[in-house]
Amino acid sequence: MSDSKDLFWSLLEPEYLGANMFCRKLIGDREQGDDLFQDALVAACVGFPQLRDHAAFRPWFYRIMVNTFRSQTRRPWWKRFVPLTSEIELNLPGDNPVDVLAARHWLSRAFKALSAEDQALVTLYELEDWTIAELAHLYDKTEGAIKLRLFRARRKMRDRLLSFSRQSKSQKTTGSPEGN
Amino acid sequence: MRCREAQLRLAESRRTESAAPADNELLAHLSECPDCARLAEAAGMLNQMFEAAAVNDTLNVVPISERKHTVETEVALRKRKHVPAATIGLPRRRRMGVGIAVAIAVLAILSVIPFGYDRIVGYDVAFAGVDKNLATDDHMICDMLFALGLVEAAVDVKGCDSTCCLHIIDLKSSNEVHLVVTALNVMNPDDLSTEIIPLTVKSSRSLLHQAGEKIFGARPNGA
Numbered sequence: 001m002s003d004s005k006d007l008f009w010s011l012l013e014p015e016y017l018g019a020n021m022f023c024r025k026l027i028g029d030r031e032q033g034d035d036l037f038q039d040a041l042v043a044a045c046v047g048f049p050q051l052r053d054h055a056a057f058r059p060w061f062y063r064i065m066v067n068t069f070r071s072q073t074r075r076p077w078w079k080r081f082v083p084l085t086s087e088i089e090l091n092l093p094g095d096n097p098v099d100v101l102a103a104r105h106w107l108s109r110a111f112k113a114l115s116a117e118d119q120a121l122v123t124l125y126e127l128e129d130w131t132i133a134e135l136a137h138l139y140d141k142t143e144g145a146i147k148l149r150l151f152r153a154r155r156k157m158r159d160r161l162l163s164f165s166r167q168s169k170s171q172k173t174t175g176s177p178e179g180n
Numbered sequence: 181m182r183c184r185e186a187q188l189r190l191a192e193s194r195r196t197e198s199a200a201p202a203d204n205e206l207l208a209h210l211s212e213c214p215d216c217a218r219l220a221e222a223a224g225m226l227n228q229m230f231e232a233a234a235v236n237d238t239l240n241v242v243p244i245s246e247r248k249h250t251v252e253t254e255v256a257l258r259k260r261k262h263v264p265a266a267t268i269g270l271p272r273r274r275r276m277g278v279g280i281a282v283a284i285a286v287l288a289i290l291s292v293i294p295f296g297y298d299r300i301v302g303y304d305v306a307f308a309g310v311d312k313n314l315a316t317d318d319h320m321i322c323d324m325l326f327a328l329g330l331v332e333a334a335v336d337v338k339g340c341d342s343t344c345c346l347h348i349i350d351l352k353s354s355n356e357v358h359l360v361v362t363a364l365n366v367m368n369p370d371d372l373s374t375e376i377i378p379l380t381v382k383s384s385r386s387l388l389h390q391a392g393e394k395i396f397g398a399r400p401n402g403a
Contacts, residue, residue, distance in 0.1 A: 009248055016244050021236045030237060041251045103232030126230040151191065158222045
């Protein structure tokens with residue numbers, strides 16, 4: 001049992017920082033990302049004895065992180081946060097995505113158009129520089145299928161950004177007092 | 181250039197250094213087509229966002245040794261939680277499913293098993309301290325019952341001295357009891373002492389049958 005634990009932590013060590021960063025980027029918030037990382041680590045620690053091929057530790061661990069994230073986003077309606085209305089969101093600071101904070105803010109808006117699985121896929125590909133082959137292995141899909149999912153995800157995000165942009169413009173032209 | 185082709189070229193030009201693609205034909209199309217120009221702007225914005233958000237935020241990263249301690253403590257705490265023996269080894273989600281299935285099965289079995297109980301089939305109401313004139317006037321009591329629509333109820337008068345004991349027998353429901361008690365209290369000049377006696381029979385029925393009776397009402401042939 002102790003050997004299994006030691007092996008788990010030794011396999012985790014090279015992935016530790018990258019995995020923690022992945023969780024932070026996926027959630028778009030440092031504290032919540034760390035919480036997600038902790039939950040995923042607990043799940044991985046419990047499930048590690050069932051992993052037969054230790055060479056596949058990396059995709060196995062990332063799969064656990066993605067599943068943990070997905071189960072957190074699938075909370076029942078009474079536990080979900082009430083989303084901000086688009087009017088409130090449009091009045092938040094950071095309309096120009098030039099710095100990291102603003103980019104994360106806009107990214108979290110665009111991510112709302114995607115499922116939890118697709119958010120993880122885009123994060124791994126665009127922010128963590130995973131290759132299509134690695135993603136295909138993680139998601140157990142063909143490379144073509146992964147490319148298609150990425151393309152569709154980008155299109156959904158782009159459309160979401162466009163709709164925000166249209167709302168913002170129409171609000172400015174109607175001269176709402178909050179927008180000024 | 182058609183919009184479709186322009187959009188394909190835009191998709192290909194992702195992750196270029198600048199948001200605007202270095203394709204003269206495409207640039208010419210974008211300058212003429214506002215829809216495609218908006219798409220190009222959004223695509224460029226998306227690329228900029230990805231580049232900016234890809235920067236690692238390494239502030240306050242918990243060292244692995246510290247993390248190891250907290251994770252192993254949490255794992256140990258989880259193991260100490262009571263888990264039914266039949267569900268050990270199942271994932272948490274499946275364990276909950278098994279629990280719900282067992283609860284439904286138990287409820288289904290309980291609902292069809294008949295069990296004995298005392299079933300109320302009617303009420304007798306005894307009034308003490310009824311005015312003698314009122315109690316002995318059969319017409320007045322019977323008229324009152326008839327007026328209330330209680331044609332099946334019977335009347336019995338006992339132990340008349342200065343006041344009498346009046347029994348109204350065979351009331352079918354608590355509503356009928358309430359009606360009679362209210363009416364007698366109005367008709368009698370003095371306070372009455374009232375005793376309500378439920379009439380029960382031994383019965384044996386399942387929960388399902390009882391629920392059906394409550395919802396659809398008692399069948400005429402039902403005991």
